[in-house]
Amino acid sequence: MSFTDVTAEEWQRIRGLADTLLDMPPENWEAASRNEFHGEESLRLAALELARSFDDSPDFLGFQPFPKIDQPIPETVLSAGDCIGAYRIESEIGRGGMGRVYKAARADGAFDKTVAIKVIRLPGIVAIERFRAERQILAGLEHESIARLYDAGATADGALYFVMEYVEGLSLDTYCRGLDRKSILRLFHTVTSAVAYAHRAGVIHRDLKPGNILVNAAGSPKLLDFGIATLKSDPRTASAIGITPAFASPEQISGSPATERSDVYSLGLILRALLSGEPAPRDLAAILKKALAEDPALRYPAATEFAEDLDRHLKNYPVQALPVTWTYRLACLVRRNRFAALLAAALLTASTIGIAGALWQQRRNLAQLKATDELTRKVLAEETQMRGLPGATEIRRRLVGEALNHLRSVVPEGARDPDLTGDFADAYLRIGLVLGMPGAPSLGDFAGAEASIRRGRVLAEDIVRRWPQSRRGHELLATGLAYEEALVGWRGDDANCIRLGERAQTEFQRIDATTPDLSAAFSENQGMLARCYTKLGQLDKAVLGIRNWIAREKQLPASPTSDGALMAAYARLARTLYEAGDLENGRAAFRASIDLRRAAYQHQPDFASRVVLSQELISGASARLQPCREPEDLAEIRESVNLASQSWSEDQTNATVSSLLGDAQRCLAMNLGGNGNASRALSVLAENRRFLMNTDPSASSTRSRLAQNWLEASADSQSLRDWNTAERDVEEAQAALKKGQPEPSDGLLIADAWSKLAAIRFAGRHDQDAAAALRQELESARQYARAIPGRNTTLYLARTLDSVGKQLHPVDPAEAVADLKEAVATFEGVPSPPAAETAQARNDWLRAR
C-alpha cells in the first residue's frame, strides 16, 4: 500500500510516524517503527516509504517555482537634500497626476547646473522595459526649443526619474496674452517646428498643452515632458494616463493609440486658444480647420506639414490647407513680387483670349516666352533663398517642380532658345539637389537626384555646344558636373568621379567662379576630386589639386564660407600627405588646419568649434610616424584632452564627444609612455578605462578602445620591467576582443597583442616562444590586410613583415630573410610607395641576406 491511497486520518498517522523517524538516523528507522501500528503493517511500510522519499530542499520536484508577483509600490516622495543619481534635490516645484517635479543641482559640484527632476511611478515591470528603450530615443532629441533630457533611471525603490533641463518661464498662454497675431503665429511656428523635429525622430508628445510649453525671458519657447506621456501610457490602449482632456484629440479620449496626428490636433487646439476672439483670415482659418479635423486622416499627417503650412502663411505662399487653384497661387505670387507675376498673368490671360493674326501671334509668343523665362527664374531664385530654411525641402521640391511644369506647358524642352533651355537645365539641377545631396538637406533619393542632375547637365552641354558664348550655359555645366561628381563620388564610383570632377574643374576655371554659389560649388568639386584621387592612389594629383584649391580660396575675400572651405582644404591636404607618406609637409598642413580652427574657436568659442579643434589636435598628433608619441605634441594633446573634457561635461550624451575624449586620453597616455613617463601613462590609462566603462561598455567601439588601452598599458609595464603585469595586460586586451562581435579591424589589435607577447618572451629569454608569437603576429596582419584591402592596410602588412623579419633573424635566419624580401615586394606593390620606408626595408633585407 502506497501513502497516496490513504484517508485523511491514515495520512495523519503515517506522517506522524514519518516525522518521528526523520528526527533519527535512517539506520534506526526499522527498529524504531517495529512496534508501531500493530497489525497494520501496510501503514508502517507507507510511513517508512514516506520517510525515505523525504526531501526538504527548496526546489519543487526539480522545477523552478513561479516568480513572485509583487504588490504595487507607494509613491516616492523626496525632500530637500535627498540624492537622485548625481543630483541633490533642492525643492519641489510641481506635482502632477503621475508624480512630482523637483528642482535639483549636481551633488558632486562637478559643474554648476540646475536641473529639473521628474519622479514618476509606473505600474508594472513592462513599463520599465519600455522605459529603457524610450530613454535612448528621448536623450537623442536635441532641439533648442525642446527641454533636454540629460539622464534618466530608476531609484532604489523602483520609481523612474528624468533629469531634464531646468526651464524658467511663463506658460505659452500666459505669455501670449496681449501679443498681436503675427507674433503669436511666429512663436507658435517655432513650437510646431520643434514638435516636427521630434516627429521626424519618431517621438510623439501625446500631452501637448500650454502648460507644457514655457517661454523664457528671451522669448524662446521650450517644450517640456517630451515623450514622457508615452511611458505613462496604458499598454492596452496606448492612451495616456493623466493627460489633459482639454487638449487631447478625440481618438485619445476614446482610448485609441495616439499618433503624430494627435499631436497635430492638440497643437491646433492650442493655437485656437491662443488666438481666441480674433477672427482668423481665410488661410489661417483653413489651417486651423485642417489641424482640427475630427477624422485624423484629414489632418496634417505630422507637425512637419503643419509647420510648413504656417510658414507658407507667414510668407504669403499658398497654404496646403486650401485647394490649390491657379488663381489662388497667382494671388500669393502677386503678394510676393508684384511685377513679374502681373506680367505673366496678363500674358497668360492674353493667350487664353486668343488674338488672331500671324504676325501679332509671333510677337506675342516672343513676349510670352520672355515673361515665362523671367517668371521661372524668379521662382527658382525663391528656391535658392529657401535653401537655408529648416524643413523647407519639400516646399522647394514642389516649387521647382511647378516651375518646370509651367515651363513645359509654354515651351517644349528642346526649344532653340538659350535662356529657356537654361531654365530647363537649371530646374533639373535644382530638383536633383532637393532630391538628394550628401551633406545638405535633401529628400534622400540619391538615384533620382543623379538622373535629374544628369539630364540638367546634358541640357547645359547642349547650350554650350550651340551657343558657346553663353556664360550661363558654362555656369550651369560646371555646377551640374560638380553635383554629379559629388553624387557619383559619394557612392564610391571613383573613376567616374574623377572624370566628371576634372571636367567640372576645367569649366570652373574657365568661368572664373567668384560668386558665392559658384565658389562654394567649386570648393566642393575640389574636395571631392581630391578624395577620389586619393582613393585610387593618385596622391600626387590629389595634393596638386588641393594646393590649387587652397591658393584659390586664399585669393577670395574672407567670409565664413571661404574660411570653412580653407579649413576643409587644409584638413584634406594634411590627410592626403600623410597617406602619401610625406609626413613633413603633412605636418605643415595640419599646423595650418589647427591654427585656422584655433582662430575660429577663439573668434566664436562655441561647442561645435571646440569639438572640431580638439579633434584636429588629436588628428595632428596621430599623423606622425610614431602616432601620439612626438614629445613636442604633448602640449597640444593636453589641450585637446582639456577641450574634449569640457565639451563632454556639457553634453555627455554626444557620442562624437565621448569617443573624442576617450581617444585624446589614450593619445596623452601614449605620449607620456613613449617619453619615459610610464607610471604617469599608466594612471592616465586607468582613468581612460574607467571613462570607457562609464560611457557605453557594450558598444563595439568601446570594446576595441579597451583593447587598445590594455595593449598600451602592457607597453608601459614593459618599460617599467614589470613583465608579469605586461603579460596580464595583453591577456586583458585579448579577453576584451573576445567579447562582442568580431570586426575586420580587430586584426590590427590581435597582431599588436602578439607583438607585445613576443617582446615579453624575448625579455624572458624564451626565444622559441617569442618566435611563435611573431609568426602569429604576421598571420594576424595578413588576415587584417586581406579583410580590409587597400593601400593603408597593405602598407601596414609591409611594415609588419619588415619588423617581424628583423626580430626573427637571430632565431630563424632563413624565414627572416624570406619575410624581409616579401616586405620589400609588398612596399613596392603599393600605389605611390613611400620612398624612405621602401629604401629602409630593402636595406634591411640586403643586410639580413
Next chain:
Amino acid sequence: MMLRAWGKGDTDAGEELFSIIYDELRALASVHQRNRMTIGPTALVHETFLQMAKDKKLDWRDRTQFYAFTSVVMRRFMANYWRNKRTAKRGGDFETVVFDDSIAPLFETGIDGEALDQALTRLDSVDPRLSRIVELRFFGGLSMEETADHLGLSRRTVTRDWGMAKSYLAAQLAR
C-alpha cells in the same frame, strides 16, 4: 472587496474574481499580440495584477490574502493551460491561442499542470495545510521564510511540511 470576501471563504467571489482576472490576462495578451510587442509571460502576469490593482478590482492592502490569491490564480492558470493543451481546443479561438502562446513558456516547465492540480486537490483533502504551502511556495514564488510568515508557522514546520508535500505529490504524479 471581492478579495476580502474570497478570503473569508466566499467561493462565488473567488470564481468571479478568477474569471475577471482571466479575461484581463487574455485581453492583455491579445493586445500585446496585436501590437506585435513581445512581452515575457512573467511580465504579462505581473501587468495583469497591477492593472487590476489600479482599477481597484483588487484590494491590495491585505498582503497575506493577496499572495494567497495570486498563488491560487497561478495554479488555476496552469491547470487551464494544460487542459486546453490536452483537449487540443486550439485554433479557431484567437483569444485562447494568443493567450496560450503568450503564457506557454511560464507553464511549459515539464510538469503536467492539470495532473498537478488534481494531485494538489487530493492533497488538500488529506492535509490542507500542505497544499497551501505548495501553492504559496511554488505558484506564489514565496520563500520558506515568507511562507512561514504568512501562515504563522515556524520555519521548521514549513520546511518539514514542504518535504512531506513534495513526497506526496511526487508519488501521486508517478502513478
